[in-house]
Amino acid sequence: MLHPFQHITDLSEICYRNGVQYVVISPGSRNAPLIDAFFSRFQDRCYSIVDERSAGYFALGIARYLQSPVVLICTSGTAVLNYSPALAEAYYSQIPLLAITADRPAEWIDQQDNQTIRQKEVYKNFIKKSYYLPERIENTRLLNAFHRQMYDAFSCTSNEPKGPVHLNVPINEPLYTEIPVCSKNISLPASVKKSEEIHIPDELKTAWQNAEKIFIVHGQDRPHSEVREVLSILSERPGIVVIAENISNIKDDKIISHTDLLFAHNNAHLLQSPDLLLYSGGQVVSRRLKNYLRNLKSLPTWRIGIDDYPMDTFKQKNRILSVSPANVYKQLLHMKQVGNAHSDFRENWHHASAHAMNRREELIRYVPFSDVLAMKIILDALPGGSILELGNSSVVRMYQFFNYPGDIEIFSNRGVSGIDGCLSAAVGTASISNKITLAIIGDLSFIYDSNALWNRRLPPNLRVIVLNNEGGGIFSVLEGPSSKPAYEDFFIAYHPVNMQKLAEAFNLHYFCADDEQSLVSELSRFFQPAGKAGVLEIKTKRQNNVQAFQMILGKNVSSNKQKPIT
Numbered sequence: 001m002l003h004p005f006q007h008i009t010d011l012s013e014i015c016y017r018n019g020v021q022y023v024v025i026s027p028g029s030r031n032a033p034l035i036d037a038f039f040s041r042f043q044d045r046c047y048s049i050v051d052e053r054s055a056g057y058f059a060l061g062i063a064r065y066l067q068s069p070v071v072l073i074c075t076s077g078t079a080v081l082n083y084s085p086a087l088a089e090a091y092y093s094q095i096p097l098l099a100i101t102a103d104r105p106a107e108w109i110d111q112q113d114n115q116t117i118r119q120k121e122v123y124k125n126f127i128k129k130s131y132y133l134p135e136r137i138e139n140t141r142l143l144n145a146f147h148r149q150m151y152d153a154f155s156c157t158s159n160e161p162k163g164p165v166h167l168n169v170p171i172n173e174p175l176y177t178e179i180p181v182c183s184k185n186i187s188l189p190a191s192v193k194k195s196e197e198i199h200i201p202d203e204l205k206t207a208w209q210n211a212e213k214i215f216i217v218h219g220q221d222r223p224h225s226e227v228r229e230v231l232s233i234l235s236e237r238p239g240i241v242v243i244a245e246n247i248s249n250i251k252d253d254k255i256i257s258h259t260d261l262l263f264a265h266n267n268a269h270l271l272q273s274p275d276l277l278l279y280s281g282g283q284v285v286s287r288r289l290k291n292y293l294r295n296l297k298s299l300p301t302w303r304i305g306i307d308d309y310p311m312d313t314f315k316q317k318n319r320i321l322s323v324s325p326a327n328v329y330k331q332l333l334h335m336k337q338v339g340n341a342h343s344d345f346r347e348n349w350h351h352a353s354a355h356a357m358n359r360r361e362e363l364i365r366y367v368p369f370s371d372v373l374a375m376k377i378i379l380d381a382l383p384g385g386s387i388l389e390l391g392n393s394s395v396v397r398m399y400q401f402f403n404y405p406g407d408i409e410i411f412s413n414r415g416v417s418g419i420d421g422c423l424s425a426a427v428g429t430a431s432i433s434n435k436i437t438l439a440i441i442g443d444l445s446f447i448y449d450s451n452a453l454w455n456r457r458l459p460p461n462l463r464v465i466v467l468n469n470e471g472g473g474i475f476s477v478l479e480g481p482s483s484k485p486a487y488e489d490f491f492i493a494y495h496p497v498n499m500q501k502l503a504e505a506f507n508l509h510y511f512c513a514d515d516e517q518s519l520v521s522e523l524s525r526f527f528q529p530a531g532k533a534g535v536l537e538i539k540t541k542r543q544n545n546v547q548a549f550q551m552i553l554g555k556n557v558s559s560n561k562q563k564p565i566t
Contacts, residue, residue: 028075239340
């Protein structure tokens with residue numbers, strides 16, 4: 001008979017042989033054999049993160065940066081539930097995570113046993129696949145079958161579309177016996193890379209060749225994506241407009257990035273409508289762009305990408321082509337286009353974009369000290385080659401107003417767009433990047449996810465900027481919430497938290513700015529190597545933030561102009 005934890009030891013070995021580099025462990029008792037097995041194999045590549053919710057996002061930050069799976073390990077009960085937000089984000093952002101959750105034996109479920117809940121398929125709505133492992137494996141034949149099953153699990157999280165996979169592991173007592181060495185007969189199938197044969201449907205070929213006005217919208221993407229170069233080439237053609245926001249990590253003057261500004265400073269009815277839309281990549285931030293495309297009538301649309309579910313973001317005459325966008329665009333690039341040879345469609349949109357950029361440059365001179373102006377000053381001071389983690393709500397929207405250096409790598413949790421793990425994900429990325437990793441987040445995001453700083457190995461290259469706008473600043477600039485009687489307490493959620501004391505509690509360097517001059521001065525010190533992580537609190541006034549948003553978008557400009565800011 002095999003050792004009761006033989007399959008657990010072999011699981012750690014299978015993960016190691018498949019290229020897992022990091023394991024994120026939250027402490028517990030039921031997961032003791034898992035901790036022993038994985039720590040024995042991975043040693044200093046194991047991170048101890050007590051808060052499982054933060055641990056999930058920490059692992060996500062690593063996996064997102066490496067584009068390879070990271071293992072998560074936790075004990076049973078509510079610890080398992082705390083992985084849910086990060087796994088949902090990983091699913092909708094196509095990030096590979098392998099969540100291994102310890103469980104009680106089946107006979108103790110619903111029997112008032114400690115830390116026991118129904119864990120089987122607990123994440124079923126937002127993972128690629130779940131596996132319920134045996135409590136123990138009796139013989140070598142069954143162990144070999146287990147090896148193949150675990151290889152399948154690893155392939156599932158790694159193959160496109162990447163995403164989270166759940167392994168639930170019932171473990172019986174005694175928990176603290178010595179674990180066995182791994183099996184000598186672990187034999188894994190040879191990894192064969194699939195060649196992707198591209199068969200573009202005739203319907204798309206015909207539409208592409210005959211269209212006079214083509215829109216290509218590329219959403220969020222990882223840095224250095226294969227699609228960058230081909231979209232840059234396509235964007236030069238007369239009948240093609242390529243739109244890719246800053247979070248797409250595509251830096252090119254020929255590509256339109258600032259769509260909120262474009263629609264704010266131009267009459268959409270005067271812009272030429274596309275007659276073909278191709279959409280690829282992740283989420284689009286701009287609601288104005290989404291609404292514009294959704295309001296067009298019967299626009300032939302193709303969703304291009306390997307997704308885990310059918311996607312029809314713009315509610316048009318939608319078709320789906322489940323192929324990597326780079327390969328599709330490369331083939332379309334070489335097809336002769338009859339329809340758009342003499343089209344002025346591209347010039348029409350780029351003229352509108354240039355007008356919006358000119359208006360931004362004019363208006364930013366009059367904007368009071370606010371989150372908007374602070375964002376511009378931060379980006380001007382950001383060291384080249386840095387990593388930028390954008391918080392959700394107003395932060396990621398403000399970022400779309402401005403240009404950024406081309407060698408900056410941009411990340412943001414836009415799969416589900418929650419504020420709950422922005423800081424933890426940034427800490428994970430900083431832990432392995434060895435680059436200055438700057439998280440720009442709001443005050444509520446910082447407080448909500450402050451356990452991200454509860455980390456004995458907090459990386460010294462981490463920098464955090466907290467835009468303290470006295471609560472949930474996004475609700476000050478959105479139309480509607482401020483008219484509600486519950487606005488102050490339940491939308492803005494003003495708080496009395498002292499950011500300096502919170503930063504000092506986690507042994508971080510603390511900086512503070514409350515006007516333009518102090519911000520410029522503090523940033524010069526903030527980015528200097530300091531031996532440990534740092535937090536810069538930027539204090540802004542709510543009314544200034546509302547005014548700044550209105551001004552940059554061209555609302556009530558004449559009445560708000562003051563002496564230009566120098």
